[in-house]
Amino acid sequence: MTKRDRGERGPASFQKKMREAEFYVEFDKDMLAMGKQKNKLASWLGLQLRTKFPYHIPTNEFDKQDWEKLWSDAKVQWKILDDGPKDVFIIKGKKNSTDRRSKLEKSAKAKASALNNKDFHRTGRTGYKGLKDNFDDRWQ
Structure with missing residues (x-):
């Protein structure tokens, strides 16, 4: 299959050059983003949170x-003229950051719990080779 057969792949988020007019976001009466760029704004917020705010705090x-x-970075980047959506934006950022941290902690707990499993009913990704360490404990 050639590149031409499957079509062009789009660039990753925010690596594509956007025109100046595309950085304008509209807000409704509840100060929630709306319009075509609301998803881009949400993606940008998530990217900023992951890069600027450490997950372990x-x-x-x-x-x-x-x-x-x-x-202030969002206002400059997305051409937001007033501070009306500020509170909602910060609340969404805090929730996003908290959810990400919670998801990582749950993942760590699940991994620790899986390591304590003594009765492996399936071999897993490593096959029987990965079970050799557990043979003595399992089949005495």
């Missing part, structure tokens, strides 16, 4: 100035 311990800086 609880969200409520972040400095208020960090959230203010995030809002």
Whole structure:
């Protein structure tokens, strides 16, 4: 299959050059983003949270100035003229950050729990080779 047969692949998010007019986001009366760019704004927010806010620190311990800086960056990047959506934007950012941290903690707990499993009813990705360490404990 050639590249021409399957079509062109689009670039990853925010690596594509966007025109100036595409960085404009509209907000409804509840100060929620709407329009064509609302998903891009949400993706941009998630990317900023992952790069600027460490996951090992609880969200409520972040400095208020960090959230203010995030809002000022969003205003500049997305051509937001007033501070009306600021509170909703910061609340969404805090929820997103908290959810991400919670998901990572649940994943770590699940991995630890899986390591304590003594009765392997399936061999897993490593096959029988991966079970050799458990043979003595399992079949005495």
